[in-house]
Amino acid sequence: MTESPFDAAQEAPAREALADAAARFADLAGSSDFTFEHGTIKLRVERDGWIPAHEALRTELPFFSWLAGVDWARDVAVGDPPVAEDLEDHYEVMSCLADVTVGASVILSVDLPKDDATLETLTPVYGGAEWHEREAHEMFGIDFRGHPNLVKLYLPDGFEGHPLRKSFPLLSREVKPWPGTVDVEDMPSTENPEAGDRS
């Protein structure tokens, strides 16, 4: 990940404290791969370590903030594709835990292969994961084993497909042509260098 000037400009002690916290949480969660760019601590764990990591962090980070999936795919129907060339298509599931004293917040992340997108449910550890997992289930098609009520949350019954997958087209943008296609005049930014900055 690129180092942004903002982080570099951060006061050194604050950044060190962040690094310490990240290392400590990673140690607790049994994760060897962690980042703490932009103040966001992110711990990557293995699929088997998903539940143990949460259980280990629960006492220190009792606040369950959210859980969400990401579809990493090179072939996308919406938006821009990711830049990494060597990216292997997979799902990522992230959960965010926080404490309610000093404001620490940790994101746990696990990669799931596309052909076997299953994960143990978090509901016994954090009850609040129930709705979040239901959402991730319908949006990405990720199966949460042991979930008490893994049915659709938002989408109507009988809805086919998983809308937040990158392969799922956004119909409103498919049926209507982009009104900005015709080029009559050149874009002003290309001919007017003064307009480069707006301040």
Added chain:
Amino acid sequence: MTMDPRAAMHHSEVAVSVELQTPDMTLNLGPQHPSTHGVLRLVAQVDGERVESVEPVVGYMHRGYEKLAEVRTYPQITALVNRIDWTSGFANEIAFVVGAERLMGIEAPPRAQWIRLILTEMARMANHLVFVSSYPLELGATTPMFYALHERERVLDLIEGVTGGRFHPNFNRIGGVKPAAGGGSSQKKLAQDLPKGFIDETRFAMEKVFEICDTMDKLIVGNEIFRGRTIGVGVIPPDQALAYGVSGPNMRATGIDFDIRKVDDYLPYSEFDFDVPVGENGDCFDRYMMRLHEIRQSARIILQALDTLPSGPLQAKVPRIIKIPRGEIYVRSENPKGEMGYHIISEGGRGPYRLKVRTASFSNLSVLQWLLAGVLIPDIIAILGSLDFVLGDVDR
């Protein structure tokens, strides 16, 4: 600890009906029901007035923000996100623009930060004024609504005077607040600084807000019927609140002293002196009081911010076409309804690769099923209202 609703149902059945076993009735509350704040649907199994179990059904207002964000540029998303929770539109924008700014490694100039802070607190005030006035409405008192909404209108007028929008300001820009538009030289498109008279009008409005808080104290808080309806009703224990991610005033009502404004620095809150009200019992009454106190604290913050308003530019230098370097960030803010956060994953493009929106109402509402097992039908409404959710914030 999660409580299996079936177990809860069984438990209360044993407790309530020893001799007479009657089949439960399924009562559908919503999606069209005056007290479900829009289109929430509750499928309740009721035994007379007692509710055995409730299954909340959401999604009638699902607009797919996370998908929409994937085909939009960052400035366009700012216009979009303030519609997630429309009762506090301005506050929704903050965490997103701050996240984008941090990813780009820039920071808004002080004056812009101050203006953001003032308007965010106004949004909080507007949101809480709606809550403190509409919550009695659910309990049958229709009058407070009119008193408080009149004062909210003052606050919204102030927001509109600065931003041009009452509900959906779309005033925050990456690197500051709304700049002078375009590259033209027309006098009609000047910089969007605070309009003249704003400071005096705000001071006056804050006085009125303090007044209306006192009125609410007399009209509602002291009312024995209101207290009877809310004290001890819908108690959320602290550990349950944490496990379900219940945040904001709902969490603080349980006795947890935590406010993101005090620990994070997404806006310069550390410059100001304010209290975070904390409850004791986590019942409906405490949740109501949290918000009433927060209105006063917001007014305090705004008055301090007006005194210390720095001068200077409103915008940091940003490129005309905003592209955010590759990276990811989670930024949260203390929204009126609780923790609102954006997890932005940028792949270097003009828009995010993935935008996860963490909304307060979603988590606050997920505790509902657990909370409503075994209460009375009127308490459904009392508890529902006290959670202060907006369906747009739940469904996104």
Added chain:
Amino acid sequence: MARFKIPGVFVGMGVTLKYLFKKVPTVQYPVEKEVPVPRARGVIALDTDACTVCMLCARECPDWCIYIEGHKEEQPPSKPGGRARTRATLDRFDIDYALCMYCGICVEVCPFDALFWSPEYEYSEGDIGAMLHGKERLSEWLETVPDPPALES
């Protein structure tokens, strides 16, 4: 013994009674009207002369509700013997207010000051198709655009 306290239910009745005699703040809309603030985002006005058909607004619009068509016209040289110039002419400029979400991005990105906010708001229609304002209608709003408010120093 504690001091006698008036029960809260009656204190509340005092509050409502006080309001009973207060002056009512209602503005009877069709008869009286509130004046919107100068920055209010009521309707978008178009200055057709300033527009160069650069398409920037249509491209930045999050809702894709601006439809622009134009063509290039050869213009006679201004000085005899000078070079003939092309000038973009606006054929169509429609904003679909049924779709518009009043975010103001188009006004903001316009580099030639062709778009302005006007606080006028009374243009509701019974038919959704009539919410599509053409360039004539949009330029009519131009005279309602107020001067920007003075700023707080």
Added chain:
Amino acid sequence: MNVLFDNFWALLGIKLLLIVLVVMTTALVVIYAELKLGAHFQHRIGPYFAGGRWGWAQPLADALKFLQKEDIIPAAADRVVFKAAPMVSLMAYFAVVVIIPFSPRLVVQDLDVGIFYALAAGSLGTLGVLMAGWSSANKYSLMGGLRAAAQLIAYELPLVLAVVGVVIQAGTMSMVGIVEAQAEPAFHLGSVGIPLPFVLQGQLIGFIIFMIAMLAELSRTPFDLPMAESELVMGYLTEYSGLRFTMFFLAEYAGIFVMSALVSTLFLGGYFLPGLPSNVFGPVILMGKTSVIIFLIIWFRWTWPRVREDQLQGFAWRWLVPLALANLAVTATLKVVF
């Protein structure tokens, strides 16, 4: 003229017509008062345009509007009961007006058991509500109807017990008799006899109990649980529209008028005011006292929230009934002693 008045049936017809006119007109006035006062309690204007000044014609306009609306009967409804319910509700309050004395002579029928009859007939209104709730084939309506029934059972008792105190003190159940008893001097200041209404003659507690129980009988805030628009949408009214809804609506406000008139008669001295000839000013005096009570009821409504079902029941059985019994005992003891 005398022929007309001597004929029993003709007289009955005239009286009935008068009752209907009086009740309907006062109901409309009460509706207007509710709209206008409620609005100003809430810091708004309320009716404004209908009829020119202050929107005085708003209730009439509303009634006309409702008359034009489609009369919908749910497919699964019990049609006969569904249709009868609003009439039962309205009739009940008409029936009560019969015994309310507007002056010593201006009373349709001064029954010996007047107050007994009034309470019996008045509670029939709730029967209409229960019928509506049951026949609508709607769960919300059913719950509203059942709440109304439970409320009636709980509050009829303190209502009656509160009245018994008055009856003991007056020594009669005739409404005119009760008013006349209040016109008697309660004590003498020198040679001047000072008459006092029963509310000042030791029946203050009875008056309060009656007021509370009356609010419950009328399903008014804070006891508007059978309707409870934020919980049961509109309770028993959910499925009603058009004319039938209007009848319920009228019944509600006719009920407010009738019960207020009852309170005025029982506790506030009815048509009697010292120094004014009752025969001439009786109706005006009664209306004046009734208006005060109606104002109070409207004031309550626009200030207070609603109680919960269990609180409502607990309040009736734990507080009102024992209090009413105690009041009764004290009244009876004092009556025997003095």
